Every structure is written in C-alpha cells, then in structure tokens.
Amino acid sequence: MIETQGLGKTYGRGLYALRDLTLTIDKGEFVFLTGPSGAGKSTLLRLLLLQERPTEGQLMVGGRNLSHLTRDEVQAYRRTVGFVFQDFKLITTKTVFENVSFALRVLGMPIDQQRRRTYQVLKWVGLQHRLNAYPEELSGGEQQRVAIARALVNEPHLVLADEPTGNLDPDLSLEIMNLFREINSGGTTVLVATHDRELIKWVGRRVVLLEHGRLAGAEVAP
Amino acid sequence: MSWLSYAFEEAWASLGRAGRSAAISVGTIAIAFVALGGFLLVSVNVQRAIDRWLASAELSVYLKDDAPDDQRTALEEYLKAQAVVVAVEFISKERALARFQADFPELTDVATTLADNPFPGSLEVRLRTGAQAADQADTLAKSVSGRPGVADVRYDRRWIERLLALVTGGRVAGAIVAGILMLGAAFTVAAVVRLSLHARRDEIDIMQLVGAPFSFIRGPSVVEGLLLGGAGAAVALLLVWVLYLVISRSVGADAAGVIGEGGLRFLGVTEVMLMLGGGLAVGAAAGALAARAVK
Numbered sequence: 188m189i190e191t192q193g194l195g196k197t198y199g200r201g202l203y204a205l206r207d208l209t210l211t212i213d214k215g216e217f218v219f220l221t222g223p224s225g226a227g228k229s230t231l232l233r234l235l236l237l238q239e240r241p242t243e244g245q246l247m248v249g250g251r252n253l254s255h256l257t258r259d260e261v262q263a264y265r266r267t268v269g270f271v272f273q274d275f276k277l278i279t280t281k282t283v284f285e286n287v288s289f290a291l292r293v294l295g296m297p298i299d300q301q302r303r304r305t306y307q308v309l310k311w312v313g314l315q316h317r318l319n320a321y322p323e324e325l326s327g328g329e330q331q332r333v334a335i336a337r338a339l340v341n342e343p344h345l346v347l348a349d350e351p352t353g354n355l356d357p358d359l360s361l362e363i364m365n366l367f368r369e370i371n372s373g374g375t376t377v378l379v380a381t382h383d384r385e386l387i388k389w390v391g392r393r394v395v396l397l398e399h400g401r402l403a404g405a406e407v408a409p
Numbered sequence: 410m411s412w413l414s415y416a417f418e419e420a421w422a423s424l425g426r427a428g429r430s431a432a433i434s435v436g437t438i439a440i441a442f443v444a445l446g447g448f449l450l451v452s453v454n455v456q457r458a459i460d461r462w463l464a465s466a467e468l469s470v471y472l473k474d475d476a477p478d479d480q481r482t483a484l485e486e487y488l489k490a491q492a493v494v495v496a497v498e499f500i501s502k503e504r505a506l507a508r509f510q511a512d513f514p515e516l517t518d519v520a521t522t523l524a525d526n527p528f529p530g531s532l533e534v535r536l537r538t539g540a541q542a543a544d545q546a547d548t549l550a551k552s553v554s555g556r557p558g559v560a561d562v563r564y565d566r567r568w569i570e571r572l573l574a575l576v577t578g579g580r581v582a583g584a585i586v587a588g589i590l591m592l593g594a595a596f597t598v599a600a601v602v603r604l605s606l607h608a609r610r611d612e613i614d615i616m617q618l619v620g621a622p623f624s625f626i627r628g629p630s631v632v633e634g635l636l637l638g639g640a641g642a643a644v645a646l647l648l649v650w651v652l653y654l655v656i657s658r659s660v661g662a663d664a665a666g667v668i669g670e671g672g673l674r675f676l677g678v679t680e681v682m683l684m685l686g687g688g689l690a691v692g693a694a695a696g697a698l699a700a701r702a703v704k
Contacts, residue, residue, distance in 0.1 A: 236618060258623070258704075265620030278612050280422075293621035295411050341619070 188214040188249060188345060188376045189235065195243030196230050196400075204230040206400040208244070212378060214344075217371040219387045220380040222397035228380035230400070232349045235378070236270055237261045249344065266294060269338030269346040269375075273353035275330045277322040277337075283309065284318040287337045294341060308336045312366060328359035335366055339375075346370055348379040352386060364390050416628030423605040423633055430601050431637060437597040438641020438692070439648065441590035442684055446649030448583035449680045454673055455576055462569050468534040468550055469563040474502075476558030481530070484556055488534055493545035495535045502530045529560055591691050598637050598695035602630045606702060613703055623703075630700035631693050638692015642685050650675060 189212040196205040205227040212218050220228045233239045234246055237253060246253045249267070256264060277286050288305040296304075309315055312332040322330055331351060338346055348367065352360035364386060371377045381387065387394055396404040424431045470488070472481060481499065488497045500508070505528035510517045536546045543566060550564040606613065609629070616626050657673045676684075 238618075262617075262620045262622060265618060267620075270618055276611070276615055276618075278615060280612075289615075290619040292411065292415065293616055293619060293625045295622075337619075 188212055188216070189378070190247040191244060192247075193244035194231075194234070194241055194246055196227075196234060196239065197242045203400045205234070205241075205397075208397075208400075208402055210395060210402060212376065214376055215371070215374050217368070217377045217390075217392040218379070219390070219392060219394045220378060220397065221382055221384070221387060221394055222403065223382065225399075226397040226403075227400040228382075228397055229349050231397070232270075232347050232378070232380055235345075235347055236268065237264065266341060267344050269341070269343035271331070271334050271338050271346070271348040271351045273350035275322070275327075275334045275354075277330060277333055279322050282319050282321055283314060283325070283333050286322070286333055287340050290337050290340050304340055305336075308340045309333075311339075312336045326359075327354050328362060331355060331359075331363055332366070335363070335370075339370060343375065345376045345378070348377070350381055351379060352381065352383060357385075360386055361389065412622065412624040412628050413632075415625060416632040419609070419629035420632035420636055423609065423629060424636060426608060427601060427605055430604060434594075434597050434601040434637050435641045435644060438594040438638055438688060439644040441587065441594040442642045442645030442688055443648050443652075444590050445587040445687070446645050446676065446680075446684055447652060448580075448587055449676055449684070450649060450653060452576075452580055452583070453676060453680060457674065459569060459573055459576065463566065467565055468536060468546060468553075469565075470532040470534065470553055470559055471561040471563070472530045472532070473558055473560045474529060476530075476560075480558030481532075484553070484558060485532060487556065488532060488549075488553065491545070491549055493537050493542050493549060495537055497535075498533045500531045500533055502526050502528055505529065505531065591687070594638075594641065595691050595695040595698075598634050598692050599699040601637065602633050602696045602699035603702065605633055606630060606699060617703075626703055627697070627700035630703075631696040634692040634694070634696020634699070635689050636692065638688040638690070638695070639685065640688075641692070642688020645688070646676075646681060646684055 189210070191208050191210045194205055194208040194210075195203065197203050208227075208231070220231065222228055230239070234241055234253075235248065237256065241254060248264070251264070253264070278289065281289060284305055287309060288301045291301040291304060292298075306315065306318075309318060312335055314329060314332055314336065317325065317329065322333070325333065331354075335351075338348075346367070351367075352363050355363060360383070367377050367379060368390065395402065470484065472484075485497055485499065488494050503526065506526050509528060536542060546564070546566060550562050553559060554562040613626060653673065653675050660673075
C-alpha cells in the first residue's frame, strides 16, 4: 500500500526532517509510527497527504508515485485517504452532521446518499444523538470521533492519524484506538503516528520507530 | 452543479459575516458605477441631440450681393436636380434681415443702424438623411461652392460632426475615468474576498485535505465578488435614476428644446444591462483574482 525508497525531506539549508527512509506498509496493515518529537512522524504523514513534497527519494501509495501528481490529481488522490489530527480540525460553524457530510458534499455526491452515509458513519462512532451539536458543545473524545467519522465517510483505502489521542485522557484514547482497530478489521490500511508507548503496547500492532528523521527500528508490539 | 449551490450558500454566509467591510465594498463599486452611469446618461442624451440635429441638417448657399437673377435661378435648378436634395428655398436679403430681427429682437437696433442690409441672400437646401445621403451632401457642398454667384456655403453637418468628434473624445475620456474607478472598485472587492478567505481558512484547509475540487474551494470567493459587484452596480443604477429625476425636474423643459420630443431620457435597456453586467463581471473577476491565493 505504502512504499518509500530513500525518502527525504529537507527544510532550508540541509535541515533534514526525514532522511533516506525506506519502508513498506502492506495493504490492510495497522502500523504505528513512533519516535520522539522531531523524529519525522508528522513530516511523513504530511508527505503522504501531499501537504508537502519530498525533496529526495520515491513515495508510492497504491502503486502510484506521488512525486509528480498535478494539482487535480492531488485532490483526486486525497479522496482515497482519510485523515485524523490531534486538534480534530473540525469546522466550528458547522454542526456534527454538516462536518461529516461536508466531505461528501464537496465530492458532488447526491444529497440523499450524503445523508444516509453520514448518518451510518456517525451511528458507527456512536454520535447519532449529537447530529445537530456544534464542535464546541462536544467533549474532546466526541470531537475526535466526529473527525474519525469524517475520515471514514467516503470509504478511504488508507487512514492516516497524527497523534489522534494527544488531547485525550487514557480511557478516551483506548476508545479511539478501538475505533481504529475496527476500521482496520474492515481491510482499511491504518497508519497512526503517536509517541504513546502504552497505547502501542495495548493495541499490539507493528511499530515503525523513527529517530532524527531516520528509520531506527521496526518491531511488532506484544 | 452542487458546487454552484455550495458556492452561493458559502458566499452569502461569508458576506453576512463580513458586514461592514462588505457594505464599504458595495459603496465603492457603487461610486465607480455612478460615474459610469452618469457618463452614460449624458452620452445617451447628447447623442439624441446630435442625431436630431443631424436629421435636420441643412446646406445654406449664400449668394453674392451682385449675383444676377439668372445665376440664382441656374443654381436653384442645379440643386433641385440633385438626388440628395429634398427642397430648395430662396431667402432674399430682406427676408434674412427680417428673420434676424424676429429671432434676436434685442439686436434689432444693431441691424437698423447700419447703412446697408448686411445679410446676404441665400438658398436653404433641405437634404435627405442617412449615411449615403451624408456622403452625397458632402460632395454637393464642395461642388456648389465653386459655382458662379456663390459667396459661401455653410453645411450644418460639418460642425455637428466636429461636435460629434468632441463628444467621442469625451466618451473616451469618460470610459478611461470609469475604467480607473472600476479598477479601484475591483481591488476593494478583492480585499474583502481575501478577508473572507482568511476567515474561512480552516474550512479551506479541510476542503483541500478531503480532496474537494477547486471549483468548490474557489467558487465561494468568485460568487462573493459577483454578489458584491452586482449589488454595487444595482445601487449605482438606483442613484443614477434619482440623479436623472432631479435633473429632469430642474432642466426638463430646456432640455426638451435641445433634445426634442420627450426631453431627457433615462438609460436604455442596453446601458442598464451594461452596468449590471459590468458590476457582476468586475466583482467576479476580482473574486477570482483573490481566490488564486488558494493553491
């Protein structure tokens, strides 16, 4: 699903965020990306979302080289990827339902399908009773569940999450991780960046360790 | 066209949030378009006056005082034989003096104190109208000036055409001024749209991340500009109409004497459409320009 070959990203004059990263993540895998702050976890996710372009090496997703996509191809690619961020990135002026259906609306899906699909996914994350609430009326865990619902609503092949439990307490973190496990059990590839070793142990999946922008090790947590 | 309905919804909401800055933007556009509308109003009515004068343009052939009757008769026959001529009327020296005294009674003394009647006899020639007739009349005016007994030829169309050239120059200058004002208005719209883009930055980031097409991402900005431009032009049309009513009431009767039946007229459908279409186009272009900031 994801393949990198000598992948690198530098900022300014020789400031490496990622260096010579060669990595393969298979389709349907659940992988944790971990390491200390500044290790390059978020940079790799930004490259995978094409928010930034690599300065070295190859980045392939689904057999497609992401280095040379046009502006419209980038948008088409992003429709196949779901994303979840630590700060939720919800639109404060829209309700829970609108935040999720928004992802379908901008893709031009007919309104009845938008409504049906949005309701299904919000029910799946357990927020069917908060459809008309605004983000500021929700707890942190609820906001992150809305973000997960939005990431899943267009049935992506790949879900990327950058510190998705960073703002949540341990119980809510486990709840969110359970949702990611369920997503993965449906065949979706999941890549979660986190520095929470306890959470990684609890979920027990493959771990990719980054340090100073380089691959420092890979292991399967017990 | 779901992007279009989305663009209108978002643009409307964004204008609601913008409030005062949107109102300032509409005001700036309105000022620019009032200038354009005022210029069109003057232009339309001056053109009507010129058209009227052109339609009634005459060729006056002034005779030498010593021109014998047979020369005058030959000249009259020559003129009547021309296809462009509708009618020829002889105005004697005495009739010319009487007409002057009737038209300018306050100057009667000036004319009577002179030893001799200073007014020449003339042939007043009424001409056909139309472009082809205008060319023929030009040729006739040139040919008749060299004929025996002719002292001078005055052709109304020439000074009207000089006036027309002046008016055309005025139109070009007016268009340049209106263009500069509209450019200023476009920059104001672009600034307001840029503020809205800033306010919607999070939403735009998310739209980009979910792979929204650029028509969705940039559409609201273009529509926002379109609405601001259209509103500004509509306000300007209303102000120009009020201006027209005020001028009509104050100089309506005098204007009717110059322009003819109906006196001053408001802008026609073409000019109204030009203003509204121009406002929409300027606004949309400014919105599109501002939206280019979203990469």
